[in-house]
Amino acid sequence: MERRPEPVRGKLQIFQKMDKEPQTRAGSPVFEYHAALITGDxxxxxxxxxxxxxxxxxxxxIKKDEMEWQVKSSGTFGLSGLWTLEYKRELTTPLCIAAAHGHTACVRHLLGRGADPDASPGGRGALHEACLGGHTACARLLLQHRADPDLLSAEGLAPLHLCRTAASLGCAQALLEHAASVQRAGGAxxxxxxxxxxxHGxxxxxxxxLGHGAxxxxxNGRGETALSAACGAVRRPDEHARCLRLCALLLREGAAADARDExxxxxxxxxxxxxxxxxARLLLQHGADAGALDYGGATPLACVLQTAACAREAEPHRTVQALLNHGSPTVWPDAFCKVLRICAPAPAAVEVLFNSYPQLRVSESWKEVIPEEVFQAHRAFYRSLLALARTPRCLQHLCRxxxxxxxxxxxxxxxxxxPVPRSLRDxxxxxPEGLLR
Known part of the structure; x- marks a missing residue:
């Protein structure tokens, strides 16, 4: 007579070697159990x-062998790094697995079998996992079974800190309905x-x-306000509108437009x-100081000039224009050649800044700092700039x-x-007009 496997208690072990799908071995209850949790079967x-x-x-x-890209110094492994085989060990519970994958029925079944909603042997509990995945139904179910809405992970993060995607809004609402702290500072x-x-915009x-008193x-630990954090985060172009709405909201709620970080x-x-x-225009309209200096002595104008060449699709000249129209100090005249060296690929930014001076001494030697391919790509503009080495600015510019x-x-x-024509106001x-005169 075939002997049946005994009921399992304690710790299960699963070994994976770079498999994309869960391993399911016929006759192995451990792997079938793990696969059922992942697939929600x-x-x-x-x-x-x-x-x-x-x-x-x-x-x-769960022990895994995974290929991981290791960034090393160029002297050790070439210019960027190398792939290495990394051994990883993860501790988790059936409830955490089911919650992480959003399988509400499995979560309900496990809770009915006495699963601890706050168990977090791997550093994160089931509620953390549900919020991280944006699984609102799982989060609500866990909270109904008395999961701690402020449970801290091994990294010091509460579930609310893991609501990082638009899909997690329902999770955040559920947490606040169960008295999660909206003021808690967490993580490094x-x-x-x-x-x-x-x-995250x-x-x-x-x-x-904010409606719950934030x-x-x-x-935060770097002295940033939420507005500062929003302005400093990297965004994809399709996220810009949402970020602008966020910053406008914070400013309407009284955020300090000129708050400084560390x-x-x-x-x-x-x-x-x-x-x-x-x-930048939104912040300036709310009283941000266009001439503010950071610890390194840089102004906002210096910040945009430093990034102009590599952010041409963002039209950096618009930022330069907004700053100058709100009273930003210009660059020291003797340093304009350095600006030209940095910003040459963004001629519109160069033009806007150049036109903020009544008269700037132009040298034909400036051509040496402009890469030849850039000069040829914007030949008309740079020829008009260098031509001013031999002639004063026009009367119209001086009146401006x-x-x-x-x-x-x-x-x-x-x-x-x-009361003047639109072209004159511009x-x-x-x-920018594309030429200097």
Whole structure:
């Protein structure tokens, strides 16, 4: 008579070698159990728990051999790095696996079998996993079974800190309905949930947190407010509109437009460092200081000029234009050649800045700092620039500078009020024309 396997208690072990799909070996209850949890196969899970895995709180020890890209110094492994085989060990529970994959029926079954909703042998509990995956139904079910809404992971993160995607909004709502703390700072960066929402451009999450009393100007471990974190985060172009809505929301709720972080960098410094002219304009309209200096002595204008050449698709000249129309100090005249060296691939930015000076001494030697391919690509503009080495600026330009000097930092609001044609208003506001005269 064939002997049946005994019920399993304690720790299970699963070994994987770079498999994309869960291993399921015929006659191996351990692997079938693990596969049922991952795929959400409740019909297979029930008989396995009844027959072999009565203890719903057992721990999976999953060992994996994975290829991982290791970045090394160029002197050791060439220019970038190399692939290495990494051994990884993960501890988890059946409930964590089911919650991570959003299998609500499996989560309900395991909870009914006495699974501990707060068990976190691998550092994260089932509620963390549900929030990380944006599985609202699983999160609500766990909370209904008294999962701790403020349970900290091994990294010091509460479930609310792991609501990092738009899909996790329902999870965040459920957590707050169960009295999760909206002010808790967590992780190495000591970010609040509002910081996390700001870093990921989640405007609806931010609105939710602010509605539950989140402090709009709370600081994280780097001294950043949520607004500062939002302005400094890297965004894809399709995320810019959502980020702009988020920053507008924070400013409406009273966020300090000129709050400085530990490096004395303001949100405007960070927006300009990303060449985000829409964001820079929003901050300037809310009183951000266009001439603010960080610890390194850099202004927002310096930040956008440094990034202009590699962010041409973001139209960096628009950011330069906005700063100058809000009273930003210009670059020291003797340093303009350095600006030309850095910004030559973005001639519109060079033009806007150059036109902010009444008269700037031009040298034909400037051509030496412009790469030949850049000069040829923008030949008409750079020839017009170098031609000014032998002639003064036109009277129209000098009149523009006189008016701009009179209006000062209010150019952005006073020039549009002038009873002059639109083309002349654009001229006064440094709209680039493609040539200098």
């Amino acid at each position: 409740l019909d297979r899970l029930k008989p396995l728990t009844d027959q072999f895995f009565q203890d719903a709180n057992m721990v999976f020890e 960066g000591l970010n609040t949930p509002l910081h996390v929402a700001a870093q 989640l405007d609806e999450h931010a609105l939710l947190y 402090s709009v100007d709370a600081r 490096d004395e960098r303001s949100p405007l410094h960070k927006a300009c460092g990303r060449a985000r002219h829409d964001l 500078c006189a008016i701009r000097k009179l209006f000062g930092a209010k150019c952005f609001c006073l020039v549009p009020l002038l 001229f006064l506001l440094l709209e």
